[in-house]
Amino acid sequence: MGERLLVVEDEPSLLKGLLDVLSLRGYEVESSGRGDEALEMALTRPYHLILLDVMLPELSGFEVLKALRQAGRRTPVILLTAKNTEMDKVLGFELGVDDYVTKPFSLLELLGRIGAVLRRAEPPAATREAPADETLTFGPVVFDIKRYTVHHPEKAVELPAKAFDILRVLARHEGTVVSRDTLMDEVWGQDQFINQRTVNNLVVKLRQTIEADPAEPRFLKTVHGVGYRLDR
Known part of the structure; x- marks a missing residue:
């Protein structure tokens, strides 16, 4: 060991x-x-x-x-x-x-x-994956995935680490729908006690950072009854 x-x-x-x-x-x-x-x-x-x-x-x-x-x-x-x-x-x-x-x-x-x-x-x-892009850009908002930081031109932003992990998974499957169950498995592991509300709450935090209008998302979209899709 x-x-x-x-x-x-x-x-x-x-x-x-x-x-x-x-x-x-x-x-x-x-x-x-x-x-x-x-x-x-x-x-x-x-x-x-x-x-x-x-x-x-x-x-x-x-x-x-x-x-x-x-x-x-x-x-x-x-x-x-x-x-x-x-x-x-x-x-x-x-x-x-x-x-x-x-x-x-x-x-x-x-x-x-x-x-x-x-x-x-x-x-x-x-089985180790190739490294993903270290930065993700949504309009003027830039996520540094490696350092778990966000640059926002209008406000200071602090996000939970798991929000960055969710964003990383969505970016890896960009343009396709990722189910909540898949997010839970990939971010927390299959043996974790996690419910979909935890995922939903973190997606809300991401939208509040990424979207100009979180009620009408441009980048991080909900596919009702299935999960989420990231479009850039």
Whole structure:
């Protein structure tokens, strides 16, 4: 293995247990019990994956995740949470989380999810896609897909990382209809808890950025009952 993981958990006994198990499994592990410290570590050191508790001192897991994605960091993140509400999951996925594990959890489940996320993050060379265009232009609005940034001539724009991922998939299939199920599979993976409302909400955010009149879209169009089509 040898993958480098950052474990962010403020409960000492749980943190110790996680570090012991992950180390025995061959992972190289670093840890933090504070949100602000974890954010600094994640921004300045390379990790293959971050296990991130939601309830942390100084900065919450959601705040750490949001800051990472706004900084353009695509390090895979699994959130550890004591809450199992749909709204929390929707928020996390919109911010760019890769998976959720609800406390209390079994170590076997956690190890399985870590392995699945790591496999999705680095697909085998034989199946890896050719890089897509790094920028997408819609009139005066320019998306830098690689850096997860938007240049808008009239306003500052911040978008969730998953909105960029949706746009990347739509651009790869430009001119053809992409179903919501396909977007969910390609952006989040088939084993994720995602509903179509999450996709719809992110498309709304994209339209508000791309379109001069979001109610009458020119670029990002809905094909009712099927999905979305990107036309440029």
